[in-house]
Amino acid sequence: MEKTRETFGSRFAVIMAMAGSAIGLGNIWRFPYMVGQYGGAAFIIVYIACSFLLALPIFLSETIIGRRSRTNTFGAMEKLAPGTSWKWLGLLTVISPVIILSYYSVVGGWSVEYLFKSLSFEFTDTDAGSIQSLFGTFISSTWEPLITHTLFMLMVAGIILAGVKSGIERFTKITMPVLFVLIVVMMIYAISLPGSGAGVSYLLKPDFSKLTMSAVAAAMGQAFFSLSLGVGTILTYASYVKKDENIFASSIGTAVSDILFALLAGFAIMPAVFASGVEPGAGPGLVFQTLPFIFNKMGTAMPVVSSLVSIIFFVTILVAALTSAISMMEVGVSYLVDNKGMSRLWATVTVTVFAWAVGILCSLSFGPLSEVKILGNSIFDFLDKMCSNFLMAFGGLLFTLFVGWKMDEASVRDEFTNGGTKKRNSRWFKTVYFLIKYVAPVAIVLIFVTNLIIS
Ligand code: PFF
Numbered sequence: 521m522e523k524t525r526e527t528f529g530s531r532f533a534v535i536m537a538m539a540g541s542a543i544g545l546g547n548i549w550r551f552p553y554m555v556g557q558y559g560g561a562a563f564i565i566v567y568i569a570c571s572f573l574l575a576l577p578i579f580l581s582e583t584i585i586g587r588r589s590r591t592n593t594f595g596a597m598e599k600l601a602p603g604t605s606w607k608w609l610g611l612l613t614v615i616s617p618v619i620i621l622s623y624y625s626v627v628g629g630w631s632v633e634y635l636f637k638s639l640s641f642e643f644t645d646t647d648a649g650s651i652q653s654l655f656g657t658f659i660s661s662t663w664e665p666l667i668t669h670t671l672f673m674l675m676v677a678g679i680i681l682a683g684v685k686s687g688i689e690r691f692t693k694i695t696m697p698v699l700f701v702l703i704v705v706m707m708i709y710a711i712s713l714p715g716s717g718a719g720v721s722y723l724l725k726p727d728f729s730k731l732t733m734s735a736v737a738a739a740m741g742q743a744f745f746s747l748s749l750g751v752g753t754i755l756t757y758a759s760y761v762k763k764d765e766n767i768f769a770s771s772i773g774t775a776v777s778d779i780l781f782a783l784l785a786g787f788a789i790m791p792a793v794f795a796s797g798v799e800p801g802a803g804p805g806l807v808f809q810t811l812p813f814i815f816n817k818m819g820t821a822m823p824v825v826s827s828l829v830s831i832i833f834f835v836t837i838l839v840a841a842l843t844s845a846i847s848m849m850e851v852g853v854s855y856l857v858d859n860k861g862m863s864r865l866w867a868t869v870t871v872t873v874f875a876w877a878v879g880i881l882c883s884l885s886f887g888p889l890s891e892v893k894i895l896g897n898s899i900f901d902f903l904d905k906m907c908s909n910f911l912m913a914f915g916g917l918l919f920t921l922f923v924g925w926k927m928d929e930a931s932v933r934d935e936f937t938n939g940g941t942k943k944r945n946s947r948w949f950k951t952v953y954f955l956i957k958y959v960a961p962v963a964i965v966l967i968f969v970t971n972l973i974i975s
Contacts (some may be wrong), residue, residue: 540843559730586758
């Protein structure tokens with residue numbers, strides 16, 4: 521099985537696939553809103569520091585495990601630590617991305633719906649007041665969000681079915697550069713709007729007084745979510761990375777792309793929010809509720825331009841969500857193919873049906889099932905909180921402990937330096953190993969404790 525395992529064709533392909541996983545809804549709605557809430561530039565500085573000092577070591581841990589084992593998360597643990605309980609970590613990280621996929625697909629479906637609305641000039645034709653309620657009416661209805669959730673899931677399944685090279689690699693290699701161009705276009709447009717200056721200074725003016733312990737925990741959590749850590753997606757993608765690829769270089773390339781995209785998205789969204797006079801900090805609603813306002817405001821004067829901008833914007837969100845969602849589905853598919861001997865077709869069908877079914881409950885939890893609560897949360901919120909606050913951090917902690925304490929140092933060094941052939945990696949090894957072994961685990965435990973105290 522190992523001999524026939526597909527691999528990504530080049531470093532560019534590896535970075536585009538991994539950046540595709542990392543860059544998603546987390547960068548477009550979550551990051552700008554958090555920056556606004558936690559002190560603008562001060563938060564950005566902490567976020568960047570967290571990305572390199574904490575998130576990158578976890579990213580590297582997953583990459584080392586994935587490339588070393590060349591199999592899925594469950595198989596990797598069985599292979600590198602045979603006969604131990606580590607395989608349960610593997611199994612946990614097969615299940616968690618599929619759960620994330622189920623509710624991520626619902627939001628992906630919202631972007632499909634908003635793209636349709638942009639294409640039919642709905643934001644330019646509807647009066648601004650109705651746009652506010654449009655979102656609430658749409659997500660709480662029964663059928664429309666289910667249809668778009670299904671459409672989104674089918675797109676994800678279609679790409680996964682095509683395989684690692686012809687599906688994931690080809691799709692991310694084409695769409696990721698386009699995504700960067702689109703977000704830059706959006707940013708230039710947003711900054712050119714009258715009144716956008718306030719948004720720019722909102723992002724640039726450091727307000728250190730807002731930099732509390734919970735802000736630091738939030739910055740760490742954001743770095744985590746944004747780099748898709750702790751749920752085996754990076755591990756699975758790394759299992760398709762060739763033995764001669766420099767994983768340190770491709771990991772840094774991915775982290776830098778992710779941070780850059782988050783910054784670009786921040787500068788595309790906040791100035792637009794300020795220019796329209798809408799309150800920042802609306803969370804998920806920021807993108808879907810407030811931005812159509814802007815398209816609407818300019819729509820009366822320039823309906824075609826307005827529609828075009830809103831189409832570009834929702835295509836950007838859709839593509840970003842798709843490239844992340846495929847990485848989640850691939851974890852389950854890879855497990856079923858490697859360990860359960862399923863064909864890629866049946867593995868894809870199995871994961872799709874499971875995630876789609878759970879997604880139905882998530883979608884309905886905004887409407888007919890809104891009364892159903894799990895520990896005081898709606899089904900959607902419960903799954904989201906369980907995954908992003910708990911499972912991702914827990915998985916990340918265990919991955920770093922595995923590489924730092926379970927694997928022997930010589931194997932880790934061998935994988936990180938490609939058998940000693942990458943001289944620069946050899947120079948960095950001690951620092952990276954220290955970060956993986958001590959800094960990252962301690963920091964993750966601190967996030968847990970802080971979150972416990974806050975909540
Ligand atoms: N990193 C993605 C984002 O920022 O939207 C979210 C994500 C992708 C989370 C893949 C988990 C995952 F496995």
